[in-house]
Amino acid sequence: MKYSALILTNLLRKKIRTVLTIGSFAVALFLFGLLSVVQGAFNQGVEVAGADRLVVINKVSIIQPLPISYKERLLRVPGVKQVTHANWFGGVYQDERNFFAQMAVEDDTFRSVYPEYVIPEDQWQAYMSDREGAIVGSDLAKRFHWKLGDRIPLKGTIFQGTWEFNIRAVYQGKRTADDTTQFWFHYKYLEERENPYWKGLVGWYTVQVASPDDSVKVARQIDETFSNSPWETKTDTEKAFAASWAKQAGNIQLLLLSVGAVVFFTLLLVTGNTMAIAVRERVRDLAVLKAVGFSDVFVLVLVLAESLLIAAVGGALGLAGAKLLTLSGDPTHGMLPFFYLSPQTALTGFGVALLVGVIAGLLPALSAMRLNVVDALRRV
Amino acid sequence: MVRVDGGGDGSGLVRVRGLDKKYQRGSEEIHVLQGLNLDVDEGDFVAFMGPSGSGKTTLLNLLGGLDLPTAGTITVAGDEITHLSGSRLTQWRARHVGFVFQMYNLIPVLTAFQNVELPLLLTRLSKAERRSHVEVALEVVGLKDRMHHYPRQLSGGQEQRVGIARAIVADPTFLLCDEPTGDLDRKSADEIMDLICQLVSEHNKTVLLVTHDPAAAERAQVVLHLNKGVLVEAQKAGGSAGAPS
Numbered sequence: 190m191k192y193s194a195l196i197l198t199n200l201l202r203k204k205i206r207t208v209l210t211i212g213s214f215a216v217a218l219f220l221f222g223l224l225s226v227v228q229g230a231f232n233q234g235v236e237v238a239g240a241d242r243l244v245v246i247n248k249v250s251i252i253q254p255l256p257i258s259y260k261e262r263l264l265r266v267p268g269v270k271q272v273t274h275a276n277w278f279g280g281v282y283q284d285e286r287n288f289f290a291q292m293a294v295e296d297d298t299f300r301s302v303y304p305e306y307v308i309p310e311d312q313w314q315a316y317m318s319d320r321e322g323a324i325v326g327s328d329l330a331k332r333f334h335w336k337l338g339d340r341i342p343l344k345g346t347i348f349q350g351t352w353e354f355n356i357r358a359v360y361q362g363k364r365t366a367d368d369t370t371q372f373w374f375h376y377k378y379l380e381e382r383e384n385p386y387w388k389g390l391v392g393w394y395t396v397q398v399a400s401p402d403d404s405v406k407v408a409r410q411i412d413e414t415f416s417n418s419p420w421e422t423k424t425d426t427e428k429a430f431a432a433s434w435a436k437q438a439g440n441i442q443l444l445l446l447s448v449g450a451v452v453f454f455t456l457l458l459v460t461g462n463t464m465a466i467a468v469r470e471r472v473r474d475l476a477v478l479k480a481v482g483f484s485d486v487f488v489l490v491l492v493l494a495e496s497l498l499i500a501a502v503g504g505a506l507g508l509a510g511a512k513l514l515t516l517s518g519d520p521t522h523g524m525l526p527f528f529y530l531s532p533q534t535a536l537t538g539f540g541v542a543l544l545v546g547v548i549a550g551l552l553p554a555l556s557a558m559r560l561n562v563v564d565a566l567r568r569v
Numbered sequence: 570m571v572r573v574d575g576g577g578d579g580s581g582l583v584r585v586r587g588l589d590k591k592y593q594r595g596s597e598e599i600h601v602l603q604g605l606n607l608d609v610d611e612g613d614f615v616a617f618m619g620p621s622g623s624g625k626t627t628l629l630n631l632l633g634g635l636d637l638p639t640a641g642t643i644t645v646a647g648d649e650i651t652h653l654s655g656s657r658l659t660q661w662r663a664r665h666v667g668f669v670f671q672m673y674n675l676i677p678v679l680t681a682f683q684n685v686e687l688p689l690l691l692t693r694l695s696k697a698e699r700r701s702h703v704e705v706a707l708e709v710v711g712l713k714d715r716m717h718h719y720p721r722q723l724s725g726g727q728e729q730r731v732g733i734a735r736a737i738v739a740d741p742t743f744l745l746c747d748e749p750t751g752d753l754d755r756k757s758a759d760e761i762m763d764l765i766c767q768l769v770s771e772h773n774k775t776v777l778l779v780t781h782d783p784a785a786a787e788r789a790q791v792v793l794h795l796n797k798g799v800l801v802e803a804q805k806a807g808g809s810a811g812a813p814s
Contacts, residue, residue: 191690191696201678202677476674477670477674480633481662481663481691482660482688484659484660485659563635566674
């Protein structure tokens with residue numbers, strides 16, 4: 190720590206330049222944080238997908254239904270442990286901008302196939318005993334200030350009319366990444382009220398397999414089972430299904446990687462140039478340090494430490510800014526429910542910032558290390 | 570006793586034998602020092618004079634381990650430094666040499682205290698010990714009350730005093746002063762020379778001084794002229810080391 194004054198005072202030699210370089214890091218890391226959050230939000234389904242779950246949809250498209258009679262046949266496929274189903278409801282709460290996922294689910298099986306969603310037993314019983322009961326995620330309840338017992342009207346878009354629900358339970362996710370912005374209600378309620386066309390149809394099935402190692406084999410068997418039928422199926426692991434869902438928004442990952450790479454490369458040039466100027470300006474000081482006995486390696490580390498400090502402060506500020514922005518939650522109000530900067534992402538960003546700091550400082554540090562004292566003192 | 574004939578018995582503090590230094594400038598080879606011999610004892614105060622380009626600063630750089638000779642040996646306090654590796658030479662410099670530069674070469678963003686403390690950062694001294702050493706050094710040069718001033722807040726003479734404090738703070742074996750009064754007015758130059766003489770007479774420091782200034786050289790015990798790469802002992806007009814100007 191006895192050298193800290195040396196590092197700090199050198200950084201404060203040109204305050205505006207240091208502040209601007211730190212600012213460059215802060216902006217770049219803020220952008221990195223934000224892009225990672227957006228990418229994470231798109232990939233949230235992939236992250237939390239169950240390794241032992243398959244999603245069975247109509248081969249034509251996910252918006253085409255499947256017959257409910259498939260459930261029994263699915264259960265007979267070897268390797269299948271449990272089957273549940275769901276229907277996309279697509280209702281509007283007060284305003285179209287208040288988007289959130291609403292699904293009519295098969296109660297008991299849905300709960301056991303998705304054990305990561307935790308529902309208190311008494312609330313579950315209350316839900317089960319109310320035909321118009323609904324279960325909402327904790328974040329959704331928080332967003333609309335809903336509480337147990339509230340009556341929620343949803344205007345149907347796929348299923349016509351106004352549908353009213355009583356909130357009987359609030360679920361939590363076991364993991365931070367679990368989506369707690371959904372709205373579930375009884376499939377039976379949907380079946381009772383829906384248009385005759387929809388009777389006996391479900392949106393998709395979720396199949397729980399006995400062994401995740403058999404997922405691919407079971408998926409193939411399921412599709413073979415229903416091939417050449419009026420309702421052919423397309424079965425994927427839940428992870429692959431979530432990934433293909435995310436891809437519908439375009440190749441977000443490539444876009445983010447491209448933007449990120451350009452930002453960090455620019456940052457590298459800016460910081461490298463700044464450090465090179467900083468070293469050129471104090472050739473005499475570095476020569477004096479060497480003359481009084483500081484080693485070449487010390488001078489190298491000194492310049493690198495300055496570069497690293499700029500990177501660390503700027504990086505931390507940028508990531509803190511990104512974190513602060515995500516604290517208020519999903520800015521799209523439902524499109525990106527998992528709008529969250531994870532500690533791992535922040536740590537990765539900080540690591541990348543330090544790496545850029547080292548690389549940017551390396552050439553100037555090496556030139557400082559190789560500085561010939563006699564030449565440097567003669568030059569000034 | 571200072572000798573330039575190579576006849577010393579080798580018991581002195583500094584012993585130089587057959588020192589050669591050549592530079593290559595384009596296709597031209599410049600022979601700056603030619604078979605130079607020198608013996609300096611502890612507590613000696615030697616001034617080197619000579620025309621520009623005569624090799625005075627080169628000699629000082631070689632004695633201070635900042636540069637390596639083409640041939641010959643330099644032995645300081647029993648250590649032959651001409652064969653030390655770069656890092657060993659750096660360590661040796663930290664322990665044995667105190668540099669005083671013409672342009673003071675203080676680090677502008679550090680206070681007088683921090684500038685003087687620099688050589689002590691290389692030691693194992695505690696913070697309190699470093700502080701005590703720095704205060705003593707600044708007291709010796711009469712600037713203890715300016716320890717928190719930055720170089721820009723000091724006059725040229727004061728800056729050079731801080732430079733001298735930095736040179737002596739780690740109690741080096743000898744001081745190498747490269748035209749320490751070259752950038753100062755007469756009054757300040759005399760004060761700096763008074764201080765250097767005081768270091769010799771009161772603290773028994775060994776000082777090797779390069780100067781163009783006859784008045785400054787006159788304060789040394791011995792004046793050596795460097796001409797065409799060879800050292801010659803000059804006759805002093807008068808005065809002795811430590812004598813006030």
